Amino acid sequence: MNWLKTLATAAVVQAALMTPVVAGENLDAIKAAGVLKIGTEGTYAPFTYHDAADKLVGFDVEIGAAVAEKLGVKAEYLEGKWDGLIAGLDANRYDVVVNQVGITDARKQKYDFSEPYIASKAVLIVKSDDDAIKTFADLKGKKSAQSLTSNFGKLAQESGAELVGTDGFDQSIQLVLTGRADATINDSLSFLDFKKKKPDAPVKIAAEQENADYSGIIFRKGDAELKAAIDKALADIKADGTYDKISQKYFGADVSK
Structure with missing residues (x-):
């Protein structure tokens, strides 16, 4: 019957290997180390980038540091x-x-979000x-400056606009400012960032979609205590x-809602 015992032992080992993270394991490790290791790009202003002195700064950098402080540890980027x-x-690098990671169903299959x-x-x-x-419907017959393959471009086209192709937000705004386009549909955060840097720029938001896209802090699945x-x-x-305070510093508005 030793072979049955061997099979039983192997099954126990396999089950142990397949067992998800023990509740609190990651949080305990973070607190024991005194450090919250945070992955970020460092090239994505105004969320995470390097200033003139080559210091890592940005909205997400300060949010990460504030969260780490509340956990009683330091942030390491x-x-x-x-x-x-x-x-x-997945590689346990952090x-x-x-990093303004969008919360999507696909990502939620593999990871947890705050x-x-x-x-x-x-x-x-x-x-x-x-x-x-004054509304998206008013774009009918108007010129809208858009990245042609973006969702914003598709929305402008669905609204009846004639698309003027651009490389991104900065070029789109310039075409509106110079009158080469009547409008652009773009991301609210990009607009707030632009107006924060150039408050006197003569552009405004005429309308906004009701539904928002949300971003969260993303981490490995299996530790409800860390999420909490x-x-x-x-x-x-x-x-x-x-x-x-952080939101006003980078966007001049509350960007949580």
Whole structure:
């Protein structure tokens, strides 16, 4: 019967290998190390980038540091290219990624997310003195500056606009400012960032989509205690005004909703 015992032992070992992370294991390790290791790009302003002194700064950098402080540890940043950033979680290179990572069903199949801490919407941007375009429907027959393959471009086309192709937000805004396009549909966060840097630029939001896309802090599945701790840290920095201070610094508005 030794072969039965051997099979039973093998089954126990296999089951142990397949057992998910023990609750609190990752959180305990983070607290024991005194460090929250954070994966981020470092090339994605205004969320995570290097300033003139080559210091890593940005909205997400400060949010990550504030969350780490609430956990009672220090933030340590590890930079990487976007293409492999989330995969770095699988390799245990860091504990979390804080990099405006969109919360999607596909990603939720493999990873856990915090509660959302960034909301972005599609907004319709026109010149400040343009009172003719007030809704997306008003784009019919108008020229809209868009990246042709983007979702924003598709929305403009569905609204009846004639598309003027661009390389991205900066070029789209310039075409609107110079009158070569009547409008652009773009991301609300990009617009807020632009207006924060150039408050006198004569452009405004004429309309916005009701539904928002949300971003969260992403980490490996299987540790409900870590998720609860990160969610509480985010709630705490919102309650004590830290979040609003950081949000106002980079966007001049609350970007959580």
